Amino acid sequence: MTPSVKPCIKCGAAERYKTGDCKPCGREMARKYREADPQRHRDSSRKWAAANLDRVSENNRNWYKANKDWAAHQNRNWQKVNSEKRNVINQNRRARVRGNGGKLSHNIVQRLMVLQKGKCACCGKSLSKGHHLDHIIPIALGGMNTDNNVQLLRPKCNLSKGAKDPVDYMRTKGKLI
Numbered sequence: 001m002t003p004s005v006k007p008c009i010k011c012g013a014a015e016r017y018k019t020g021d022c023k024p025c026g027r028e029m030a031r032k033y034r035e036a037d038p039q040r041h042r043d044s045s046r047k048w049a050a051a052n053l054d055r056v057s058e059n060n061r062n063w064y065k066a067n068k069d070w071a072a073h074q075n076r077n078w079q080k081v082n083s084e085k086r087n088v089i090n091q092n093r094r095a096r097v098r099g100n101g102g103k104l105s106h107n108i109v110q111r112l113m114v115l116q117k118g119k120c121a122c123c124g125k126s127l128s129k130g131h132h133l134d135h136i137i138p139i140a141l142g143g144m145n146t147d148n149n150v151q152l153l154r155p156k157c158n159l160s161k162g163a164k165d166p167v168d169y170m171r172t173k174g175k176l177i
Contacts, residue, residue, distance in 0.1 A: 084109045087133055095145030102145035109133060112152045122157040122173070132158035136166050 005014045008022035015023040034041045049056050064071055079086050088104045095102055105111070109131075118127050121134075134153045137143030140163040153161065161169050 091133060091135075091145060091150075095139055098139055100139050100142065100145055102149070104133075104145060104150065105147050108147050108150060109152070111147075112150065116152055120154040120157055121151040122153050122161070122170075122175075125154060127152055127154060130155055134158045134161065138163040141165065 005016055007014050008025060011022065011024050011028075013022055013024045017023060017026065085106060088106060088108060092103050112133075113127070113131075116127070119125065120127055120131075131152045132155050134151050135143045135145070136149050136151055139145060143149050
């Protein structure tokens with residue numbers, strides 16, 4: 001026979017923690033705390049996570065194992081919606097692996113589109129049909145992965161440029177003396 005649990009005097013629920021406190025009332029109190037000062041809640045959560053990295057990693061691993069299909073589906077959807085951000089993340093990773101240094105801003109493509117007025121930096125044609133994020137001085141030649149070393153080019157221009165020196169490439173196009 002299971003012992004009967006007294007209902008909570010506030011909400012009438014019979015769910016209790018091991019300490020004897022009411023679970024629904026505890027959840028409600030935590031919700032009010034989070035809503036009252038969200039920044040304070042974020043700060044305390046980050047502080048706890050930094051002090052408990054092993055537990056956080058283990059929890060994340062367990063969650064991922066239990067939700068692998070859903071996580072993969074969400075990741076694919078995010079990549080489709082955020083192709084520009086994914087491209088910047090890939091560029092940053094590539095430069096980090098090569099050790100060139102620098103990090104591109106998350107909104108660099110939008111800023112370049114405005115600065116270049118929607119036109120290819122090489123040929124001056126419209127970028128409306130697509131564009132590539134190109135390093136002016138290629139990473140392969142020691143160029144930095146910084147905002148001031150990238151430009152938007154049409155795919156055809158970028159693929160023909162490859163990892164060539166920008167001055168040499170423009171000379172082959174007849175643009176520089």
